[in-house]
Amino acid sequence: MSSPCSFRELCRKESFTGPTSGILPGYVQANLLIVPRSVASDFEDLCLRNPVACPLLTKTAGSAHVVENHAKFISDSFFDIRRDFPKYNIYLGGKLYQQKSNCMDEWSDDHVGFLIGCSFSFEDALVRAGLVPANVTQGRNVSMFVTTKFLDSAGIFHKCPYVVSMRPYKPSEVDKVRSVTRAFKRTHGEPIDWGFDGAERLGIEDLQKPDYGDPVEMTDDEIPVFWACGVTPQLAITTVGPLIEGFVVGHAPGHMLVLDSTQMF
Template sequence: MSNPESFRELCRNELHSGPTSGLLSGYVQANLLILPQSAAESFEDLCFRNPVACPLLCKTNDSPYRLENHDRYIKNGHFDIRRDFPKYNIYHGGELIEQKNNCVDEWAEGHVGFLIGCSFSFEYALAQAGLAPKNVVQGSNVSMFVTTKYLDTSGIFHRCPYVVSMRPYKVNDIEQVRQITRLFKKTHGEPIDWGFDGAQRLGIRDLKQPEYGDPIDIAENEIPVFWACGVTPQLAVATVGQSIDGAVVGHTPGHMLVLDTTQVS
């Protein structure tokens, strides 16, 4: 794959179904949530009330082939939100029932697809500064944890926990890591906490057992660093799923849409 368009075509043809961390470095990646119209307004308000955990980039424009401000995000070629992610999670009643390479059968008239900023978008900038995340170096998925921190309530969404991604760093590198990622405000920005005491504040019990993604070893001279994570909306759906009629679709954690842009603000 040489560019985002060709990568999306691979996904559309079900020739790539793996994680996207470290792929097509420098391009913005996006998380996904597709909701029935009845829940879409509450979710959009949830994003506005929680812009760090749920940084809304755009939503579909009455079609799975078009986005609001489409040319800003998809500049080249065909686009299909139902096929262009490597893998999808399918939910009913808040329960994850299936993982698929497309969600064509689940998409219905009136569904709204939301693209949420992803922290994979700043991993290239970290690598350029000599601070490549371990998950990129090792070719693995990032570790993601459910926390005891809650989103601000909106509509049907209440008591919905944050999910965080974790990347280990040396203590002396933390300030530079913060400065680099702070610039990526639409893809979660700087860390929300760090250190083993930070893990305790977030209610994370075992750093070796992430709820999503792969375990990442933390060396003796490193500490865990935590960013808000775009899997949070899917956990919100699981939390209030009985309030949503019909199918809900998200990306499989770590399996993102790669956009044509290299920067969002």
């Protein structure tokens, strides 16, 4: 694959269905949530009230399946939010119903799609700073954990837990890691906590048993570093699921949309 456009075409043809960490380094990646229009305003408010966990990049326009300010994010005139992610999670009644390589059957004109910033966007900056994430070197999906930290409520979305991604680093590297990722405010920014005491504060009991993604090996001189994660909105859906009628669609954790931009908007 030579460009985001050619990569999205692979996804559209279902030739690529895997995780996107390390894919086309330097380009911005995005998470997805597609909800019925009846709860779209509440979900947008949730994002605006919780910009670190749910940094809203854009949403679909009207009943279209392409995003607002399309050219700002994606130059491909054939872009289709229903097919250009490698893999989708389909929810019904707040429960994971199916995992598919497209959501053509579930999409309707009554849906609104949201693109949300993803921490994969800053992994290349970490690599260039000599801070290669362990999930990249180990060829694994990033580890993601449900925490005991809650989002600020909005509309129907109440008592929704944070999800965090974890990348291990040496304690001496944490300040530099924070500095590198701080600039990426539209894709979660700097870590929200770190260290084994940080894991305890977040309610994470076993770092080798992530709720999403893959376990990542840590060396004895490393500590966990935690970022807010764009899987958080999908957990919000499972939390309030019975209140939402019809299909909700998200990306499969770790399987992102690669945008054409290298900037943080």
